[in-house]
Amino acid sequence: MMMVMQPEGLGTREGPFAGGSGGGGEYMEQEEDWDRDLLLDPAWEKQQRKTFTAWCNSHLRKAGTQIENIEEDFRNGLKLMLLLEVISGERLPRPDKGKMRFHKIANVNKALDFIASKGVKLVSIGAEEIVDGNLKMTLGMIWTIILRFAIQDISVEETSAKEGLLLWCQRKTAPYRNVNVQNFHTSWKDGLALCALIHRHRPDLIDYAKLRKDDPIGNLNTAFEVAEKYLDIPKMLDAEDIVNTPKPDEKAIMTYVSCFYHAFAGAEQAETAANRICKVLAVNQENEKLMEEYEKLASELLEWIRRTVPWLENRVGEPSMSAMQRKLEDFRDYRRLHKPPRVQEKCQLEINFNTLQTKLRLSHRPAFMPSEGKLVSDIANAWRGLEQVEKGYEDWLLSEIRRLQRLQHLAEKFQQKASLHEAWTRGRHHGACFLSWGGLCGKGSWQNARGRGRCFVEKLELCFLVPP
Structure with missing residues (x-):
């Protein structure tokens, strides 16, 4: 009776395909008697002989050799061992170089042992049949090799x-x-x-x-x-x-x-x-772009803060109200026109940083570490410093304007009293002349008038005392 080798679990009922719903069990159950029933047909034997020979040569030519007669050229086991090395990518034990029958049997056994080590169940086949050139057994062995190394690993869904x-x-x-x-x-x-x-x-x-x-x-x-x-x-x-x-x-x-x-x-x-790989490269390029954008935005924002802080720290007042009003207008322009875009940049910077870190974490890449001094916390600290200086500048500016407004009010008040005093002194001057030349006033009246004039001058001097 003819028996062949079969991959473990493929040609036996206990294998994963035996009797399963996928339909493979029925096919695999027939493997045990395929050479007994099917190879009786010469047409099928001819097709297998041609196909298996061509398949073996498609691999053997990678090693610079080939076979002409499938049942003859595998008899010494050398090309059989070479075929297994080529299709598996592994080294088999060193072959026996002798030409005696026992050398050939030893080589074929090494090949069969290697096949068995790959999970293929060998069913009642020995090296002697291959050495003797048994065509049916040789075709059965080659089909088992094809099934194990070319078909078994195919997986679709x-x-x-x-x-x-x-x-x-x-x-x-x-x-x-x-x-x-x-x-x-x-x-x-x-x-x-x-x-x-x-x-x-x-x-x-x-x-x-x-x-x-x-x-x-x-x-x-x-x-x-x-x-x-x-x-x-x-x-x-x-x-x-x-x-x-x-x-x-x-x-x-x-x-x-x-x-x-x-x-x-x-x-x-x-x-x-x-x-x-292209997708990974694209993700890496996108991450690199986000890193570059972060570094660029961080540098620009920190540079703007560095230039702005000295301007806000300049607390040198102006002598005139109009000059201080221009300072106030400049500050309002800063608040209305220059600062809002920087606020957006700061928000975008934080969004880019968080997005980048999330992408890197999901792709199992190391976290992004910005250049020294450009961490999100560094930018937040610089921004808080800017706002503190800005608040101090605003308070100083408003205080200085209020001081100038008080000075201006006092100056106007002084001018008003000075005008009254000037008018009064002119009137008193004429009165004094009249009393001196006309003799209409006694000594007491003159002293009273002089006292009232001195009191007026003291009040006038108080107008020049400006509170700090």
């Missing part, structure tokens, strides 16, 4: 492996006419599904509108040639074999289609990664 690959194909080909991917055999016979996959990702390579459903061989060959020439996917199938077979081999189709997934999904992942 919540599906994986075969179901994930099928869902990916359905999503990519859904918009195309005459394409309805339901499986990995008959859905691909007319070649339109393969052409649709290529056109979806590289519309420059195929003119899908010119393809005809009644030309399956032409469609398949177009897909094969374009994939080999532009996508570095080797030709793994024959168009005639697919068209002339009622049900093409599922594993051969899956192997070939998985190459498109890795080619295009890899590009999509690279594009996604590039977009993610």
Whole structure:
């Protein structure tokens, strides 16, 4: 009885796909007898042999070698070990260099042990079958390797492996006419599904509108040639074999289609990664711009405060009321025209700082630390100092204007009394002359008049005593 290796959990009922609602369990349960039932069909055997050989060579050529005959070239285990190293990126144990049968068996066993270490359950297969060139067992081993390293890790939404690959194909080909991917055999016979996959990702390579459903061989060959020439996917199938077979081999189709997934999904992942990097760079650039704007606004605001404070600290009074009124008008212009834009700048500065810190925190970046003396707290302290000086200047200005107003009032009062005194002295002068020459007044009257004049002069002198 023929037995094959299967990935753990994929070909057994106890695996994650066994009997599940996703439909993968039924497919995987059939893996145990695939070579017994399916490889009895020579057409399927031919398709698998060609496809698996091409798949192996697509990897072996990276190491500068290839195989010609799949059942012969793996017999000594050397290229089998090399294939596993290439597709896994890991080093296998050192191979035996001898040419005896036991050397070959030892090398194949090293390869089988490595496969088993990757979670693949080996079911009743030994190195002897591979060394003896058993085609069916060799194809079964290669299919297990393909399933483990090329298909099992495919994941689309919540599906994986075969179901994930099928869902990916359905999503990519859904918009195309005459394409309805339901499986990995008959859905691909007319070649339109393969052409649709290529056109979806590289519309420059195929003119899908010119393809005809009644030309399956032409469609398949177009897909094969374009994939080999532009996508570095080797030709793994024959168009005639697919068209002339009622049900093409599922594993051969899956192997070939998985190459498109890795080619295009890899590009999509690279594009996604590039977009993610671009987004990160854009965020970083935006953050850098916010940092520069903060530094610029902070410098300008602090410089304005530095220039304004000395002007407000200048408390040298003016000798005239008109000059002090001009100072008051300048201060009012400062309050009305010059300060409001700076208030807006200060608010914007605080908003930018908080926004920047939030962005950095959400992107797990270090917090922004402004230059020395330009912290938000530094600007707040400078602003409080400005407002204190401003309040002191306003109080001094109003006090000085009130003082000048009192002086002006006293001067006007003095001028009024001085005018009265001048008129009085003129009148007294005439009276004194009249008394002196006319003798109409006695000595007492003259002394009383002189006392009243001295009292008036004392009152007049009081007008010059200006309170501080």
